[in-house]
Amino acid sequence: xxxxxxxxxxxxxxxxxxxxxxxxxxxxxxxxxxxxxxxxxxxxxxxxxxxxxxxxxxxxxxxxxxxxxxxxxxxxxxxxxxxxxxxxxxxxxxxxxxxxxxxxxxxxxxxxxxxxxxxxxxxxxxxxxxxxxxxxxxxxxxxxxxxxxxxxxxxxxxxxxxxxxxxxxxxxxxxxxxxxxxxxxxxxxxxxxxxxxxxxxxxxxxxxxxxxxxxxxxxxxxxxxxxxxxxxxxxxxxxxxxxxxxxxxxxxxxxxxxxxxxxxxxxxxxxxxxxxxxxxxxxxxxxxxxxxxxxxxxxxxxxxxxxxxxxxxxxxxxxxxxxxxxxxxxxxxxxxxxxxx
Numbered sequence: 280x281x282x283x284x285x286x287x288x289x290x291x292x293x294x295x296x297x298x299x300x301x302x303x304x305x306x307x308x309x310x311x312x313x314x315x316x317x318x319x320x321x322x323x324x325x326x327x328x329x330x331x332x333x334x335x336x337x338x339x340x341x342x343x344x345x346x347x348x349x350x351x352x353x354x355x356x357x358x359x360x361x362x363x364x365x366x367x368x369x370x371x372x373x374x375x376x377x378x379x380x381x382x383x384x385x386x387x388x389x390x391x392x393x394x395x396x397x398x399x400x401x402x403x404x405x406x407x408x409x410x411x412x413x414x415x416x417x418x419x420x421x422x423x424x425x426x427x428x429x430x431x432x433x434x435x436x437x438x439x440x441x442x443x444x445x446x447x448x449x450x451x452x453x454x455x456x457x458x459x460x461x462x463x464x465x466x467x468x469x470x471x472x473x474x475x476x477x478x479x480x481x482x483x484x485x486x487x488x489x490x491x492x493x494x495x496x497x498x499x500x501x502x503x504x505x506x507x508x509x510x511x512x513x514x515x516x517x518x519x520x521x522x523x524x525x526x527x528x529x530x531x532x533x534x535x536x537x538x539x540x541x542x543x544x545x546x547x548x549x550x551x552x553x554x555x556x557x558x559x560x561x562x563x564x565x566x567x568x569x570x571x572x573x574x575x576x577x578x579x580x581x582x583x584x585x586x587x588x589x590x591x592x593x594x595x596x597x598x599x600x601x602x603x604x605x606x607x608x609x610x611x612x613x614x615x616x617x618x619x620x
Contacts, residue, residue: 282374283310285331292321292330302331306383306544309376314453317482324480324512327548329375335544343384345540347581354403355396360583363411367400368392369431370418374454379507379548381540381577386418401434404441412443421450421457425465432469444469447505449477455491467498475503475534480513481521489529496530503534506572508555509548516561523562523570533572538587540577552576552587560589564605 285303293299302308310329318326351360358366371385371392380386404410413435420428435441446466450457466472474495478484496502504526506513513519523533538555539548559574573586594601598615 283312283315284308288315288330292318292326294321295333298333299331302333302335306331306335306378307376309373311374311454313456313487314375317485322511323482324518325482327511328377328379328479328509331378332547334547335378338544338546340546341541341543342579343542345381345542345579346577347579348382351581355399356392357400357403359403359407359410360581363409364414365404365410365412366414366416367404368417369397369400369415369420370422372417372422373419374422374450374457377449379509379539379542379545381542382418383542383544391423392418397431401438404435405438408440411440412445413441414445414447416447419448419450420446421448421462425462429465432466432472436469442471444472446472446474447477448474451476451491451495452478452483452488455485455487458491458494460494463494463498463500466495466500470499473501473503475505476531477506478504478522478526478531479506479509480518481525484522484525484529492529492531502531504531504572505535505537506533507537507539508550508558508574509539510550511548514550514554514558516558519558520562520566523566523572527567527570533570535575536572538574538576541579556587556589559587560605563589 285299285308288299308329308331314325314329318330320326321330321332348358351358353359356368358368360366368385369392371389373386376386404413415431423431432444435444466474476492478488492502506522508514513522519536526533536555536559538552539545539550541549555574559571562571574588575584575586577584591603592600593603593609599611599613602610602612604610
């Protein structure tokens with residue numbers, strides 16, 4: 280699979296070749312040719328996501344592992360934070376290197392995850408019967424060849440206590456050609472299997488990405504989307520509205536809108552959580568409930584994900600609550616004693 284390297288970038292996307300070289304020496308660049316073809320300038324919403332920017336070298340705050348994943352990894356490639364599910368890092372490669380990626384420390388252009396490490400991860404899952412859900416992530420699990428992906432899914436389905444499988448992949452968006460009828464049929468064999476894509480801007484929803492999602496949905500695979508709230512990309516209510524409606528139109532349920540994880544080199548993407556809550560409040564009442572994701576913060580130090588929502592309860596009294604609706608109007612909701620069950 281071909282990728283675009285810094286030397287291959289079109290001249291209209293490179294303002295300063297020397298600065299580009301300095302940034303990519305610290306934070307490598309990788310862009311799929313298809314996704315590059317959607318970019319009109321280095322500072323447009325798609326270009327900002329994948330083209331290196333000098334601001335990356337000005338930001339030394341944050342940590343390489345902000346979510347303390349390495350401390351919650353009891354076996355190779357396994358992240359076990361919650362009691363009943365694990366993240367299984369089955370790939371070390373992606374089709375693009377997102378400039379805001381929270382796993383920059385793991386994703387590279389080197390060899391794929393060795394088979395021996397995959398087997399060690401499978402052994403951990405086999406010996407922990409409390410695990411009922413496995414999330415395949417990485418890197419991107421769809422960077423694996425079909426035969427290797429098939430073997431992995433078969434091994435997981437043979438573990439009796441694993442009930443649900445989930446894949447997290449950016450591939451339907453940044454390299455939709457990867458989603459073939461054969462791949463869709465392969466994945467459809469392992470239902471219940473869910474696939475969450477990663478889409479941040481309505482310009483990423485193209486006829487090609489819509490067709491890729493259509494193949495997966497037609498194979499019976501429920502689709503969700505995880506987006507990241509990014510300054511200069513999607514930090515406006517009208518953009519988020521277009522994104523979430525566009526996803527729902529191609530049968531992808533907006534699932535999470537993530538607050539940025541603070542790894543070095545990402546400060547220029549930061550949107551304050553208070554702004555994120557304001558944006559979520561602006562979407563209420565203007566979008567189908569199906570199109571509204573959870574606004575999530577992943578707590579530093581391995582504390583896990585929590586959902587934030589605009590405050591609706593204005594006052595709490597013994598007999599009633601005062602509640603704000605989507606228009607900003609205040610209503611009294613009775614909440615005195617209820618009949619016993």
